Each structure stands twice: as C-alpha cells, then as structure tokens.
Amino acid sequence: MTEDKGVEWRIKVEDGPWKTAVTCCSIWEFIANRYSKLCKFIKKIWMIGVNDPRKFIHCLKVGMALTIVTLFYYLKPLYNGVGGNAIWAVMTVVVALEYTAGATIYKSINRICGTIVAGLLAFSVHWVANKAGEQFEIVIVGAALFILASAATFSRFIPTVKARFDYGAMIFILTFSLVAVSGYRIDEVFPLAIQRISTVIIGTSLCIIISITICPVWAGLELYVLVIGNLDKLANSLQGCVDQYFEAQTANEESNKKLMGYKCVLNSKASEDSMANLARWEPAHGNFHFRHPWKQYLKIGATMRRCAACIDALVGCIHSENKTSDNMKKIMSQSSMKVGTNSACVLRELAITIKSMTKSNKLDILVVEMNNSAQELQNLLKSYPDTHNNSNAKMEIPIIEIIQVVTVVSLITEIVARVEDIVKSVEELSNLAKFEPAMFKCDKSKQHSTDNKISPEEQEKDEVAIIKTLQMV
Structure with a gap:
C-alpha cells in the first residue's frame, strides 16, 4: 500500500446466528412498512367517501344497475326476448352510467341515436348489396364502410359536433362496422340490428332512471356551486393581497391559502366548459328551468379569470424583492385598502345574488362606492409630487422604489374595471334567468x-x- 492511500483494514467475520436475526428484523420491517402504507391508503379512500358521500352512492348505483341488467342474461324469459345480444345491455350500463345525471343522459341519448342510425344504415347497405349480387356485395359494403366511417370521423373535428355528439359519432362508427361486416355472413341482418338497438335502449333507459331518481348529482348544480365558490375565492384573494401588502402582515398558512384562491379561478375553465355542456342535457330541476342560460355562467367565468389574472400580476409585484418607498406606501395605503375592501364586497354580493337567485337591491350602491374609492386613489396618485421636480425630496427617494407602489396601485384600479365586467355578466344572467328582485x-x-x-x-x-x-x- 502507498502512503497516499493510507492503510486498509479488513476484518473477516464468520457466519453466525446474528445473520438470521438481521434477516428476521428486515422482514418484519418490510411487513410493518407495507402495513403502514396500506393503512394510509385505506384512510385516504375513507376520507374521499366522507368528504363527498355522493361518490360512494354512485358506486352503489352502478352496482345496482349492473345487477338489474344481468337479469336479462340469467332469466330465461328475458333472455329469449333479446337473445345473445343481452351482453350489449350490460356493456351499455358500464359505459353510460356516469357520476352526474347530465353526463349519463348525454351518453345515453348519443348511444341510442348512434345505434339506431347506424343500424338502419347498415341494414340499408346490406339490402342494396344483396340486390346487386355476390360480385358487387363486398364492394358495396366496403365502399359504404369506408365513406361513412370517414365522414363520421371527420365530423368529430367539427366544434359543435364534438361538444355535443362526439360520443354518438364514435358509437355510430362502432355499430355500423359491426352490423355491416357481420351481416356479410348472416342472412337476416334486420333482426340482428333490432336486437342490438333494443338492448341498448334497455341499458340506457335503466341508466337514466337510476341516475335521475336515486340521489341525482346535477352537472348544472355543480357549475352553479363552482361559480359561487370562485367569486368568494376571488374576493378573499383580492382583499388579502391588498391588506398583506399595505399592512405588512405576516403570512400564515390560512392567509396564504386564501391568498392563492385566485389560482382555482384561473384553472377552472375546463371544469366549467364540461359542466355547462352536460347541464344542457339535464331536465328542469330545483330552481333551474329547462332552458336555463348555462352559457352565461361561462361568460361569468371568463370575466373572473381576467380579474384573477390581474390579481396574479398583483401578487407578483407584492412578492418582488425590489425595495419600496415606505413614505409613498403609507400615503397610498388607506385609499388602496378601501378600494380592495369595496371590490371584495362587490364580489361577495355577486356571489349572494347568484346563490339566492335574486336581484340585489344594494349592488348598485356597492359598485358606486367602489368606483368612488378607485377615483380617489387615482386622484391621490396623480397629486403625488414628482421626485425629480421637488427640491425638498430631490434624490431622497429613488425612482425604482416608487415604481413598485405605482404598479400596485395601477393594478388595483385595473381590477376595479375587471370587477365591473363581472357585475355586467351577473346582471345579464339575472335578466336571462329572470331572477326575482330581493x-x-x-x-x-x-x-x-x-x-x-x-x-x-x-x-x-x-x-x-x-x-x-x-x-x-
């Protein structure tokens, strides 16, 4: 060994009973670790059911629907009525019974329409192919399959079709392919198409009945609750953001959670679009009539996201590492906090308006107070002395320290304009939905x-x- 590497020591230990003890400890440690993870997983599942029992009820609804529909396979009189196609009723229940009533109705109607249209077209193509003779039968069936499948697939790229009938177009392709191709080896295609349609109608009808009658979950109501919650989160984020900046409050976990509530508004577009699309398929329920203006909720959500984007920029300015002018911050604090409070009050009143489905009799007063406080803040900002022209304050306040406060104040006034857009959208909703004056x-x-x-x-x-x-x- 060289001096650079030092001295190497080696100890040889003979095999003994200690190795068995170490192995047993490792096994017990592995079992304890797996048991701990299993307990955490079970606890997580339990909390999901406790926080929203409707999910647990939905599982029971699916199990009950499958149990009922399998009777068409188990009971001979029912089986003789639909034949071997009874399995399609089971498959229909599996794919059509969704969490919300709107999604179930959407899939069920699309599945019925797609199956009926595809079955009738497949029978028509088979009839024409039989009349043409064996030489042209394969050509006619193949050409019809190519043209109709291509057209149906292309239709799924059309926005209006994709939003409402995407699932129906897919079922059309599936049903037409199965009936048209299998009809080449079967002489009687019409009974096959009728049995397929009847089993699908049985499955979808069962799904709709169970989804609507047993603890229904309405997509429209979910959208309604989501918009109200986003308005409250937006109000809390705005007021908390302004107060934290001008009062120099120490942020705790609860205040940070409220402050970041605007991010839920920014990320809610996909959920709102999906719920609004499914709500159109639902029948009248609760306070929502059949032609309730669900599209207006999307407009309200869009205006809220524009407001949340301004709050996001405001949070970025507040968390900036640049130094600020304490003097200017102190001068602007009272007016800025007043604007933030008034704007938050307007947002909360809008949430109450949608929640109670009544026209607020004090919303106009709150909006006027918000605009007046915003005008006061703008006048205060305009009257603030210029640091380059004021001989008493010359070079005392660097311009970089003023920029942050000016940016924050400008964003606050811009948020006021965004809140006014939300007010207009909610007022339009109240007119379309015919809200009753409070x-x-x-x-x-x-x-x-x-x-x-x-x-x-x-x-x-x-x-x-x-x-x-x-x-x-």
Whole structure:
C-alpha cells in the first residue's frame, strides 16, 4: 500500500446466528412498512367517501344497475326476448352510467341515436348489396364502410359536433362496422340490428332512471356551486393581497391559502366548459328551468379569470424583492385598502345574488362606492409630487422604489374595471334567468305572515327611500 492511500483494514467475520436475526428484523420491517402504507391508503379512500358521500352512492348505483341488467342474461324469459345480444345491455350500463345525471343522459341519448342510425344504415347497405349480387356485395359494403366511417370521423373535428355528439359519432362508427361486416355472413341482418338497438335502449333507459331518481348529482348544480365558490375565492384573494401588502402582515398558512384562491379561478375553465355542456342535457330541476342560460355562467367565468389574472400580476409585484418607498406606501395605503375592501364586497354580493337567485337591491350602491374609492386613489396618485421636480425630496427617494407602489396601485384600479365586467355578466344572467328582485321576494314571504303585512303605501315609501339613497351616492 502507498502512503497516499493510507492503510486498509479488513476484518473477516464468520457466519453466525446474528445473520438470521438481521434477516428476521428486515422482514418484519418490510411487513410493518407495507402495513403502514396500506393503512394510509385505506384512510385516504375513507376520507374521499366522507368528504363527498355522493361518490360512494354512485358506486352503489352502478352496482345496482349492473345487477338489474344481468337479469336479462340469467332469466330465461328475458333472455329469449333479446337473445345473445343481452351482453350489449350490460356493456351499455358500464359505459353510460356516469357520476352526474347530465353526463349519463348525454351518453345515453348519443348511444341510442348512434345505434339506431347506424343500424338502419347498415341494414340499408346490406339490402342494396344483396340486390346487386355476390360480385358487387363486398364492394358495396366496403365502399359504404369506408365513406361513412370517414365522414363520421371527420365530423368529430367539427366544434359543435364534438361538444355535443362526439360520443354518438364514435358509437355510430362502432355499430355500423359491426352490423355491416357481420351481416356479410348472416342472412337476416334486420333482426340482428333490432336486437342490438333494443338492448341498448334497455341499458340506457335503466341508466337514466337510476341516475335521475336515486340521489341525482346535477352537472348544472355543480357549475352553479363552482361559480359561487370562485367569486368568494376571488374576493378573499383580492382583499388579502391588498391588506398583506399595505399592512405588512405576516403570512400564515390560512392567509396564504386564501391568498392563492385566485389560482382555482384561473384553472377552472375546463371544469366549467364540461359542466355547462352536460347541464344542457339535464331536465328542469330545483330552481333551474329547462332552458336555463348555462352559457352565461361561462361568460361569468371568463370575466373572473381576467380579474384573477390581474390579481396574479398583483401578487407578483407584492412578492418582488425590489425595495419600496415606505413614505409613498403609507400615503397610498388607506385609499388602496378601501378600494380592495369595496371590490371584495362587490364580489361577495355577486356571489349572494347568484346563490339566492335574486336581484340585489344594494349592488348598485356597492359598485358606486367602489368606483368612488378607485377615483380617489387615482386622484391621490396623480397629486403625488414628482421626485425629480421637488427640491425638498430631490434624490431622497429613488425612482425604482416608487415604481413598485405605482404598479400596485395601477393594478388595483385595473381590477376595479375587471370587477365591473363581472357585475355586467351577473346582471345579464339575472335578466336571462329572470331572477326575482330581493325586495319583492321579501315582501312575498311577509305576505304569508299575518303579523307582518306591508301596505302598498309603505312599499312605495321604501322604494322612494332607496332611490334617494342611490341619488345621494
């Protein structure tokens, strides 16, 4: 050995009972580790069911639907009615019964329509091919399969078809291919098509009945709750962001969670589009009539995302490492926090408006207060002395320290404009959905009480008082 490498020591230990003990410890450690992971997994599954019991109920609904539909295979009278095609009813239940009622109805109707159209076309092609003779039968069936399958596949790229009938186009291709190709070896294609259609109708009807009648989950209601929640998150993020910057609050876990709520708004577009598309297929339920303007919720979501983008930029400025002018920050703090609070109040009032499905009688006042506070902030920013022209403050405040405060204030005023867009979208929704005025709804509830009756003169006085208040503001 060289001196650079040093001295190497080697100890040879003979095999002994200690090796068996180490092996046993390793096995028990492995088992304990796997058992711990299994317990965590079971606990995670349990919490999913506890947080949303509807998911557990949906599993039971699927199991019940499959149990019922398999009776067409087990019971001989039912099996004789549909034959070996009873398996298609089972497959229909597996693929068509979705979590929400809208998704189930969407898939069921698309599957029925796709199957019926494909079955009738396949029978027609088979009839024409038989009349043409054996020489042209393969050519006609092959050409029809090529043309119709290509056309149906291309239709899936059309936006309107893809949004509503994408699943139906896929089922059309599948059914037409099966019936047309199998009909080449079978003489009677029409009974095959009828049995296929009947089994699909049985499966889809069962799915729709179970989905609507047993603890239904409405996609429209999910969209409605999502929009209300996003408005609240947007309000909390905006107010928390402004307060944290100008009050220099120490951020904790709860405040950071509220502050980052706007990110849920930014990432909700896919969910809103999917829910709005499925809600169109649902029947009237609850406070939602048959032609409820679900598209308007998408417009509200788009305006909220534009507002959330401004809040995202605002958070970026707040977390910037550049130094800020404490003097200018102190001057702008009160007006800026007032704008943030008023804007958050408007967003929360909009959430209440959608939640109660009534036109708010104080939304206009809150919007006027928000605009007035934003105008005050702009005037305060314009009146702030220029550091280059003010001899007393010359070179005392670097321009880089002013830029951040000016940017934050400019973003706050821009958020006010974005909030106004949200107000317009919600007002349009209230007009399309025919929301009832909150004041009139309150009067209706009071009419049922014999102790609290309001005369027309008192109602007129209340309306005049509200109008005067608006004029004063």
